Amino acid sequence: MSESLKNDIIQLKNEKNAIILAHNYQAGEIQEIADFIGDSLKLCIKASEIEDKDLVVFCGVDFMAETAYILNPSKKILIPDTGAECPMAHMLSAEDVKIAKEKYPDASVVLYVNTLAEAKAEADILCTSANAAKVVESLDTDQVLFGPDSNLANFVRKQTDKEIIAIPDGGHCYVHKMFHMGDIAFKKEEYPNAEIIAHPECNIEVQNVADAVLSTGGMLSQVKDSNSKEFLIGTEIGLVTRINREIPNKIAIPLLDDAICKTMKLHTLEKVKDSLINEKYQVSVDSQIAKKSLNAIERMINL
Ligand code: 13P
Ligand code: SF4
Structure with missing residues (x-):
């Protein structure tokens, strides 16, 4: 069929x-x-x-x-x-961005590509999970309004001296919010030699214990290039499917089997x-x- x-x-x-x-x-x-x-x-x-x-x-x-x-x-x-x-893209309206711009008139506005077109129209520049820190560093202001993912904002904060102001408060991806330290401990027991790769939309404590924090494209390259054989993948399971189809000499294991983006x-x-x-x-x-x-x-x- x-x-x-x-x-x-x-x-x-x-x-x-x-x-x-x-x-x-x-x-x-x-x-x-x-x-x-x-x-x-x-x-x-x-x-x-x-x-x-x-x-x-x-x-x-x-x-x-x-x-x-x-x-x-x-x-x-x-x-x-x-x-x-994408539910996260719907967490930040154009109006929310306008209000934040009024409150912080000197700040640049960096929006994650996971936003609706109306919100994008209010941004100075977009970013993805693959280039967020580079985009922020390219700006000539010290203050940056950044949304809608607060975990990606945390990830960027670790790589810049600029002040990152997350908009809205608590914007998140429900799929990546599902990963917890317990999942890592559980899977690590079964696969002690596996490299842990997490997406920057994961909570900060998960990012902090991961061996690498990368976009989905970055994860694929990391699996190809790394000397490790096994990888615990902290993102939606479709990427695990792709890695196992395309890189048969490595093993990708989902950090969480039901990390599924329903839409x-x-x-x-x-x-x-x-x-x-x-x-x-x-x-x-x-x-x-x-x-x-x-x-x-x-x-x-x-x-
Ligand atoms: P990537 O840009 O890393 O593929 O992420 C997109 C996304 O929606 C993550 O949830
Ligand atoms: Fe949006 Fe789905 Fe990506 Fe989460 S996994 S950010 S809900 S597209």
């Missing part, structure tokens, strides 16, 4: 001159039919470079598909399931096929907002 679905999707992809982009958290079967899999930063860059395709099917969450549209508005960007929202997993092969056949669901962003947020996105990409 799934093999014939995959074949249908590949055929449709060719007929429609489409490309399928997928985030590292997608299920294995989506990873298998994707033309490009990446972390948020790599997906942004890829979306900005697509020239020769008519359709882009984006298997990720809302802010990622919106960013692809803003970077390449002449392309038809499709998302197979419109319920694929990422809404995309299925059936929905991707439907998306290609009926060219749905089309993603768009208000042109004024798109224009304003493009500056902040491009500033990050150019860095």
Whole structure:
């Protein structure tokens, strides 16, 4: 069943001159039919470079598909399931950013790419988990408003002397909040030689005991390059699937088996096929907002 679905999707992809982009958290079967899999930063860059395709099917969450549209508005960007929202991105509104800017008029505004387009339009520059500290260090102000992930803000604080003001209070990813010290102790007993790699959206105490704190793309490179054989992965389990598919001589073990981003997993092969056949669901962003947020996105990409 799934093999014939995959074949249908590949055929449709060719007929429609489409490309399928997928985030590292997608299920294995989506990873298998994707033309490009990446972390948020790599997906942004890829979306900005697509020239020769008519359709882009984006298997990720809302802010990622919106960013692809803003970077390449002449392309038809499709998302197979419109319920694929990132709850963290919805924790910070444009109004919240405006209020913070009034309170801290001298601060620069760095927003995580996990924000809605309206909020991005209020930012000076965006960042992802792969480049957050570098982005902050590139600014010429001592104060930085940073949101919406308070754990990523903590991660950046450890790498800069600038004052990082997190907006909103307590913004977080519910998936990465699930990791606790007990999970690490439990898994470490079973895999004493495993390298622990955590995502910067994890709580600070988890970051502090990890051997490395990296974006999902950084985790993949670390597993490839490290001399270790086993890795305890502190992020959504889709990345564990990717590592074990692509790097068969290493073993990736989830730090927590049920670290699942429910909305990422809404995309299925059936929905991707439907998306290609009926060219749905089309993603768009208000042109004024798109224009304003493009500056902040491009500033990050150019860095
Ligand atoms: P990455 O940019 O590391 O892929 O992270 C995106 C994300 O949504 C993490 O939860
Ligand atoms: Fe958003 Fe967390 Fe899902 Fe990433 S894992 S898309 S931050 S809810």
